[in-house]
Amino acid sequence: MTGNKSPESAAIRLSLYLRHLRKMKKERVISSEELARFIGTSGARVRKDLCYFGQFGTTGKGYLVRELQEEISKILGLNRVWDIALVGVGKLGSALLGYDGFRKSGFNIRIGFDVKSNIIGKKIVGVPVYHPYQIPKMIRERKIRMGIVAVPAKAAQESIDLFVISGVEAILNFSPIAVVAPSYVKLMQADLTNQLEIMSYSIINKAKKETQTRIS
Amino acid sequence: MTGNKSPESAAIRLSLYLRHLRKMKKERVISSEELARFIGTSGARVRKDLCYFGQFGTTGKGYLVRELQEEISKILGLNRVWDIALVGVGKLGSALLGYDGFRKSGFNIRIGFDVKSNIIGKKIVGVPVYHPYQIPKMIRERKIRMGIVAVPAKAAQESIDLFVISGVEAILNFSPIAVVAPSYVKLMQADLTNQLEIMSYSIINKAKKETQTRIS
DNA sequence: GAGTGTGAATGTATTCACAGCA
DNA sequence: TGCTGTGAATACATTCACACTC
Numbered sequence: 457m458t459g460n461k462s463p464e465s466a467a468i469r470l471s472l473y474l475r476h477l478r479k480m481k482k483e484r485v486i487s488s489e490e491l492a493r494f495i496g497t498s499g500a501r502v503r504k505d506l507c508y509f510g511q512f513g514t515t516g517k518g519y520l521v522r523e524l525q526e527e528i529s530k531i532l533g534l535n536r537v538w539d540i541a542l543v544g545v546g547k548l549g550s551a552l553l554g555y556d557g558f559r560k561s562g563f564n565i566r567i568g569f570d571v572k573s574n575i576i577g578k579k580i581v582g583v584p585v586y587h588p589y590q591i592p593k594m595i596r597e598r599k600i601r602m603g604i605v606a607v608p609a610k611a612a613q614e615s616i617d618l619f620v621i622s623g624v625e626a627i628l629n630f631s632p633i634a635v636v637a638p639s640y641v642k643l644m645q646a647d648l649t650n651q652l653e654i655m656s657y658s659i660i661n662k663a664k665k666e667t668q669t670r671i672s
Numbered sequence: 673m674t675g676n677k678s679p680e681s682a683a684i685r686l687s688l689y690l691r692h693l694r695k696m697k698k699e700r701v702i703s704s705e706e707l708a709r710f711i712g713t714s715g716a717r718v719r720k721d722l723c724y725f726g727q728f729g730t731t732g733k734g735y736l737v738r739e740l741q742e743e744i745s746k747i748l749g750l751n752r753v754w755d756i757a758l759v760g761v762g763k764l765g766s767a768l769l770g771y772d773g774f775r776k777s778g779f780n781i782r783i784g785f786d787v788k789s790n791i792i793g794k795k796i797v798g799v800p801v802y803h804p805y806q807i808p809k810m811i812r813e814r815k816i817r818m819g820i821v822a823v824p825a826k827a828a829q830e831s832i833d834l835f836v837i838s839g840v841e842a843i844l845n846f847s848p849i850a851v852v853a854p855s856y857v858k859l860m861q862a863d864l865t866n867q868l869e870i871m872s873y874s875i876i877n878k879a880k881k882e883t884q885t886r887i888s
Numbered sequence: 889g890a891g892t893g894t895g896a897a898t899g900t901a902t903t904c905a906c907a908g909c910a
Numbered sequence: 911t912g913c914t915g916t917g918a919a920t921a922c923a924t925t926c927a928c929a930c931t932c
Binding site: 662 | 686688747818841850864865871873
């Protein structure tokens, strides 16, 4: 049976598997253990992840590289191009616009929004910039389903609300603030300061654990 | 008893609690329910998170704002300044160097490394750039404990290895590739392409779920 | 009475272990 | 024999519910 409900954490790893498969040129087949080694996980986990979505392997042999690549692309929805809207064309926003990796993976930032009048109406890295009040109109017109928020903290919730009413279905938020969205919108946090804070915590905590171990 | 082992997921939320406490100017006391509302979680979870680390509240009243702020800062190790090293001073790296939010939260990128000869020896946004072969020497000299990796995929593992042998204890990796580090080094992924891929997956998947529901 | 601190119950993800097929 | 697919067992995280304190 394939009907086990798939944890989203599996999706995170699927895209890592996919990247490795894409790099494989010669081999026609790969085992779960082998694939696991490149991602830093276990064969069991690879098999489990894949088995949530179907039966792609050949017992006793492994997985056909090209076939598996195709299947994972389908599962993740990567056999197409995604258009994306960006609010906040500052330093970080511009860097994202110029990042080739997105385009290579089929993610195209097509339109930018910012309140700074000196860039409105211009193109930044080839992408036209509009005032945020145009968000609903432009996004509906272009049927854009993904948004990126790279504005200062105090404008973040507002930007997200605009995306939501425009029908955006998934949002990546870089602003260092807790924001909310309706449950039918996928909201992902890319809060870099938060990441550094967790790093700080784990350094501190590791030191504490070691001390405790030494004492006891 | 305070001795419940604390999940790391609690640490992620602690930093969100802290941000809200910092913004509070007038109130001297706050209840778990109230704090929860701003983060988009439940009072029970706030209390649980805090109770992993100690007893900070007053039964029947709530938590003293300033005291709780101080305690969380201590737990996360944010009552100090962290020096950080950055490998890869390209578009994204430069944007990170120029990002004020880090400095405001006590994270200081002090030194950059890149292979591009036209920026080696110069300062980018006030931060000196060196060749990566200098990583071990410079990092040990300056006792830097955190690193950020913003290089192209094929140079990522190499950069991480250099950080590891230099004694860096926590690394934030932006490269879109699966990398590994010894278990005593905290490795965090800020793989933006991966985030977009997960967004793609959840849009596709949501559509599927809806169809299924409609049918059944 | 209002609100914390925390066991117990539930839900979710990971790991184990092995039957069964090529 | 080698490797997949997958139940069962374990570990981990969240939510519930309430005794207890100020």
